[in-house]
């Protein structure tokens with residue numbers, strides 16, 4: 001059946017409010033609607049679905065349909081909070097369900113036509129949409145009540161899921177009104193609340209996923225079991241770009257539980273009834289790899305190349321004033337070099353994906369972050385229309401950008417396996433930790449140089465920042481929008497939009513194209529390195545000028561009140577300027593950093609203790625954040641606490657190293673994460689704001705490493721310019 | 733056939749005796765609250781109790797669990813300490829992605845069973861084997877103190 005017809009059919013019926021069998025079809029996923037139409041079943045009306053984001057049941061349940069992935073950042077709770085506030089729902093009755101993949105209804109409004117989660121946009125793009133959705137539902141409930149009670153809508157109030165008319169004494173729950181409300185026409189315009197009327201926004205709305213995530217019932221992709229499903233574990237090439245030359249599967253096939261062994265473009269997949277048998281089968285495979293076209297450089301050789309490149313000027317990303325003149329006329333100049341390694345996302349749940357292939361469609365279970373991209377990629381591979389690809393978006397056990405594949409890498413790997421067995425059984429692709437860590441798609445390795453020109457009177461005259469690193473966006477669907485004149489905006493974000501007033505300013509960029517390591521956005525993307533070099537270098541400038549780091553920043557932030565606001569707040573709460581308590585002979589220091597990313601502003605003050613052997617303990621981190629309207633302050637605190645720990649891992653340990661093209665690290669023994677005994681005490685202060693909400697999942701990450709490095713410099717006098725820190729330099 | 737007692741119920745599993753307990757719980761019994769994170773006893777996501785002692789089920793052969801009482805996160809609320817831990821986790825909204833939290837809670841239950849008033853240092857000792865990539869450590873610490881208070 002033609003999809004457009006269904007849509008019109010549904011809408012017409014909805015708007016007409018015709019009788020039984022009414023399908024509020026534009027709320028049904030296209031794929032499901034197709035199936036239902038084919039099966040000759042029209043769903044009977046049991047619920048009130050005023051729009052694609054809300055369903056109210058006669059049992060008083062309020063279901064919020066989340067178009068964004070819940071990967072830990074609190075998107076389900078945030079989306080529900082916004083909608084439920086405008087609806088005046090009873091929070092305890094609100095539940096969240098994930099939306100199907102359907103870009104027409106569920107696109108990310110900041111991504112154009114595509115549905116997906118990332119770039120800390122979930123709240124920012126949904127803010128007005130979810131308010132409208134909630135207010136629309138409310139208006140229809142009120143209209144239905146007014147009709148039923150024969151009263152004016154004006155005297156009707158709504159609170160905690162109850163609609164009431166005080167004058168007549170009428171009262172009804174949402175559930176009691178649901179069917180009548182479903183007959184109402186959708187109002188063209190609705191009245192939104194004034195901020196002072198909010199009941200959930202800005203208050204504490206407990207997380208909607210806490211219960212399921214504390215009794216084992218939350219379902220992640222890893223937890224999906226379908227009838228007859230096979231588990232696939234794959235032998236992946238040892239080098240990026242290597243291919244299977246030949247393989248011998250005899251031993252693998254003799255492992256009990258192994259059902260099949262198939263070659264796919266990504267390697268050789270062993271299919272078994274369970275994960276352990278599949279792993280044993282994979283380990284028993286012998287594969288010969290063709291490494292002729294593989295990438296074989298190591299990290300140190302890549303870095304050496306980048307250092308060479310940095311001796312010449314790159315593509316100009318930004319220029320203001322005349323840096324050449326500023327440097328020529330400077331009383332003093334400063335110069336520093338910065339190194340950043342490849343980083344793996346290493347989410348706690350290694351990547352995985354479940355696909356069932358049928359003759360007229362496929363169904364996917366995935367911690368789905370790139371809904372439209374993956375839907376189209378699968379449709380392309382299987383020869384389906386996108387709407388024949390049904391995606392169930394499940395909880396993700398972390399992502400930090402990794403599940404937002406720019407070329408659907410692991411999703412297509414699962415698809416190739418299920419295709420290779422001709423859809424005989426549903427397939428769960430399971431990456432073991434080592435597969436996950438060695439698969440690439442890392443935060444790119446970067447090399448930076450920074451130069452500053454100072455005059456004789458304590459002023460910063462010139463700033464020149466040069467960056468060398470691979471483009472993340474190249475080859476992605478976002479390349480058109482994000483790469484202009486050879487400059488990938490994510491390579492230089494945080495460097496070109498430095499908020500400080502500096503009269504002569506230049507940023508240039510080298511983008512090597514011959515490095516065969518797949519790279520990807522990693523929590524805070526370009527800011528994961530630019531904040532470090534800029535904010536530690538500025539600290540060196542302050543020291544060289546004999547100025548206090550906070551005072552110098554404030555001096556240079558005259559035109560940036562929101563930056564200055566968080567900086568002052570963090571400094572004040574941290575007791576900046578007051579002496580830090582330290583036992584005699586113990587090296588302690590305090591450092592500050594400030595960074596804007598994803599339209600949010602974060603300042604962090606770190607306090608560190610450096611032991612005699614050089615080891616660094618971060619004792620306390622005070623954060624101040626301005627992310628516009630604080631939808632859920634407790635979640636903002638939670639995100640900043642987590643961001644501090646995540647970024648501290650990258651500061652102290654995070655490093656993927658290539659040797660001869662091979663990735664050295666494979667598991668958490670070689671790629672350690674911060675442990676609880678290393679977690680600093682984190683305090684979070686939120687700037688009150690009436691601005692629209694902006695990002696919170698990522699912005700806490702960038703300022704941490706520079707704040708800690710600046711604190712280490714304050715404690716020891718040593719400037720660390722490489723991540724992760726080489727703390728042996730700090731031993732005394 | 734291997735006989736297992738999980739959360740008070742007896743299960744039969746037709747598996748090789750050397751299969752890690754983790755995969756028997758997950759793939760055979762479909763008790764999926766126990767998670768796979770590393771497979772080499774580095775992350776603690778797979779932590780379960782054998783007769784009240786925490787073990788990493790990813791490196792525990794299923795054969796060595798025979799004859800012992802296995803407790804997983806699904807059975808955590810059958811016990812007073814487990815219930816207190818679960819409630820504290822919920823009150824404080826500890827979870828982010830949640831994937832590590834079953835293991836975190838299983839370790840916390842053992843700590844609080846043995847030590848009703850753990851200090852921060854006690855918590856560090858008992859919980860350092862459980863990784864959280866989302867770094868919810870501050871709340872884990874607070875929730876353990878909170879659970880201890882509610883048990884006092």
Ligand code: FES
Pocket residue numbers: 767768769770771772773774775776777778779788789790791
């Ligand atoms: S999965 Fe067992 S410790 Fe990581």
Ligand code: FES
Pocket residue numbers: 072348397398827828829830831832833863864865866867868
């Ligand atoms: S909550 Fe995500 S790994 Fe712990």
